[in-house]
Amino acid sequence: MIELKNFIHLTPDERMMVLTWRNDALVRSFMYTDELISSDNHESFIDSLPQRKDKRYFLVYKNSAPIGVIDLVDIRDNTASLGLYANPFSDRKGIGRIILRALIRYAYENLHLSTLRVECFGENEKAKNLYEKFDFIETKRRVKNNRPIICMELHREHWNA
Numbered sequence: 001m002i003e004l005k006n007f008i009h010l011t012p013d014e015r016m017m018v019l020t021w022r023n024d025a026l027v028r029s030f031m032y033t034d035e036l037i038s039s040d041n042h043e044s045f046i047d048s049l050p051q052r053k054d055k056r057y058f059l060v061y062k063n064s065a066p067i068g069v070i071d072l073v074d075i076r077d078n079t080a081s082l083g084l085y086a087n088p089f090s091d092r093k094g095i096g097r098i099i100l101r102a103l104i105r106y107a108y109e110n111l112h113l114s115t116l117r118v119e120c121f122g123e124n125e126k127a128k129n130l131y132e133k134f135d136f137i138e139t140k141r142r143v144k145n146n147r148p149i150i151c152m153e154l155h156r157e158h159w160n161a
């Protein structure tokens, strides 16, 4: 069973676990903000979320095991940008597929959005392949911090539930 736990409701231990994941070298290397995040920053970020209608972050559990983090940001006009990372300490296969599916369902079935956007670094083959498997279409390429970025989109009518 898949459970999405809103960051707003995380326990102190869950908050700490998520910070450890987010600060993991592999996870950070594929994020726009790749510096280590301090515990104070992390706590204030989570404490700010109840006031933010444009952002939602969730810890994803599968059968009571925490497997990853998903988020929607820039939620407006029926669109949002997504982000995700798998628990870097898990050796389970297929986490990416499980958490992306959960995120798309939440966005289309609960929030009734019509378009999801995602950006990934050009060298992030895993992420790019994952998004393509879910029928995200490349819309453009750009460069950020001297690194190529691939921009992709999935429209609700192209999502094969």
Ligand SMILES: CC(C)(COP(=O)(O)OP(=O)(O)OC[C@H]1O[C@@H](n2cnc3c(N)ncnc32)[C@H](O)[C@@H]1OP(=O)(O)O)[C@@H](O)C(=O)NCCC(=O)NCCS
Residues within 6 Å of the ligand: 026, 027, 030, 084, 085, 086, 087, 092, 093, 094, 095, 096, 097, 098, 119, 120, 121, 124, 125, 126, 127, 129, 130, 133
């Ligand atoms: C991206 C991420 C969530 C993928 O999670 P994962 O658990 O490895 O993904 P899955 O095992 O579900 O694989 C999903 C698809 O990714 C692709 N993939 C997996 N491993 C791959 C590899 N080594 N090389 C290329 N593609 C790969 C495959 O298409 C795979 O589908 P398949 O197994 O049906 O062929 C995970 O690697 C991660 O957390 N990375 C760091 C953070 C990150 O990059 N986030 C995305 C930012 S845009």
